Amino acid sequence: MAFDPDQVECVGDLASLQRGNTYKSKLLGFPGPILLGLASIERGGGFRSDNLKTYGGDSPEKLRLYPGDLYVSLKDVTQAAHLLGAVVRVPEGVRGRLTQDTVKLVIPGVPSDWKAYLYWLLRTPEYxxxxxxxxxxxxxxxxxxxxxxxxxxxxxxMARQHAVTVLESIESRINHNRALAANLEAIARRLFKSWFVDFDPVRAKATGEKPPGLADDIAALFPDRFVGSESGEVPEGWVYQPITSIASVLSGGTPKRSATEYWDGDIPWYSVVDAPKGSDTFVVQTSEYITQLGLAKSAAKLLPAGVTILSARGTVGKLALTCGPMTINQSCYAMKCDLGDYFTYFTIAQSIEWLKQNVHGAVFDTITKATLNGMMVVTPPRKVALAFEVIVKPLMLRIETSVRECHILLSIRNLLLPSLISGKLRIEEQGLSNV
Structure with a gap:
């Protein structure tokens, strides 16, 4: 039967549902499709790409998901209902499988413009x-x-079609920015690992070779031999020591919730819910803000740009870099040292798994200052760390620019979404036609 748009009154006129089923946890991580359950869904909808796992067990075709497919969650484990009914469109490059928590929208014979319209309709605040x-x-x-x-x-x-076109362009640009940020962050991370974990330039010089890809003045900063340390061999002149020997560690605080004059100001107040997604790295805005009075009357401290934030309680090990003045709550630490902001960030990032394995606490996982005192790192002379800083700075600034642009685009998207219900917004009047 041919598709008739005049007969569409509800979601059921466009789609039927295919429910997922359970999986065997012992087969997680084996080759196969990616499990697309609750963990793959952002609050309110959209694809969440961190912590995805493949599944090597039974994956019949009816449970498989391919790029462009839509799936939803018809359940949520919290009263906030952030994931209840939340819709996801499978991105390019992802081959997935439903779980017992997700349902696929089967949409046969529906034109692509209607499929895109349905996706965005299910992202509206009204839905x-x-x-x-x-x-x-x-x-x-x-x-x-x-x-x-x-x-x-x-x-x-026509107005809704135009809105969908702009929404599609916005999502495409956001995806492009995030892919760019991921690539740039990976380049910086690989360079850090090469210099400060694998010691590639030192190993090259120790064999009488010139470190590949390094200018002569940069290569000259590295020694040509190793010496013994508690952790094994380290480059001569480098020090094996606790992270707290080189970085200051500050904790945060929360202004009294009952004092309304402490809240809704213009000072960003960071908690773990504000942790950057994927390779975004930088936190440019927070979900809550405090006032100057709230700052003065609490343990919160105003941090400068370039500070590494580490979540230390509950959801431990989440990292962020500040790109402007900001405060944090007491479940986080702020860390900074004079070897460079990006050097500090990647040093901590390199040890995240160690931190997660050495948490304390009977009820909540907790990273304490004692934990940080036990986090040992190999530290180069300052001139080597600053050389790394100079090289990666353009990459990191481009990541920050991409993250800021994504936040602007998300604001435009959120402004535009309600028009899919009302049908009243004229794109030209909002200055969005060239997005």
Missing amino acids: RAYCKANSMGTTNLSLSREDFLSFPVPPLS
């Missing part, structure tokens, strides 16, 4: 409110298939 209003359960929330399929679909007018 998010609909999901929460129709949720069932007290501890774990669920949304019935019937309620999901009954969500109204307004006609795809």
Whole structure:
């Protein structure tokens, strides 16, 4: 039967649902499709790319997901309902499998413009409110298939088509920026590992060779021999010592919640929920802000740009770099040293797995200052660290620019999404036609 847009009144007129099933945890990490469960969904919808795992078990075709496919979660494990009904479009390069927590939208014979329209319709704040209003359960929330399929679909007018086109362009640009940031961060990380973990320039000089790819003045900074240390051989003149010997460690604080005059100011207040996604690295805005009075009346401290933030309680090991004045809560540490902001960041990033394996706490995993005192690093002379800083600075600044642009684009997207329900927004009037 040919597709008839005049017959579309609700989601069920466009799609049917294919539910996923359970998997065997012992087969995680084996070759196979990526498991696309709750962990693959951003709050409110969208693809979350960190901590994805492949699955080597049974993956029948009906449970498989391919680029462009849509899937949703009809459940949530929190009352906030951030994931309830949240929709995801599988990105390029991802081959996935449903889990017991996700459902695929089967959309046969529907034109691509309608499929894109459906995706963005399910990203609107009106749809998010609909999901929460129709949720069932007290501890774990669920949304019935019937309620999901009954969500109204307004006609795809010219105004809505134009809005979808701009939304698609915005998402494409965001994806481009994030891919660029990931590539640049990977380059900087590889250089750090080559110089300060594998000691490649020193190894080359120790065999009488010129370090490949290094200018003569940079190569001259590295020694040509190793000496013994507690960790084994390290480059001559380099020091094996606790991270706290080279970096200052500050904790944060939370202004009194009952004092309204402490909140909703203009000072960013960072908590782990603000941790950058993937390779974004920088935190440019936070979900909460405090006032000058809140800063003065709490243990929170105003941090400068270039400080590495480490989450230390609950969700441990999340990193961020500040790119402007900011405060943090007491579940985080702020770390800075005179060997360079980026050197400090990558030094800590290199030891994240060690930190996660050495947490304390019976109820919550906690990184204490004692944990940091036990985090040993091999430290080069300052001139070597600063040479690294000079080389990676353009890469890191480009990442910061990309992250800032993504935040602007997300703001435009959030402004535009409600128009898919109202159909009233004229793109030209909002200055968005050239996005």
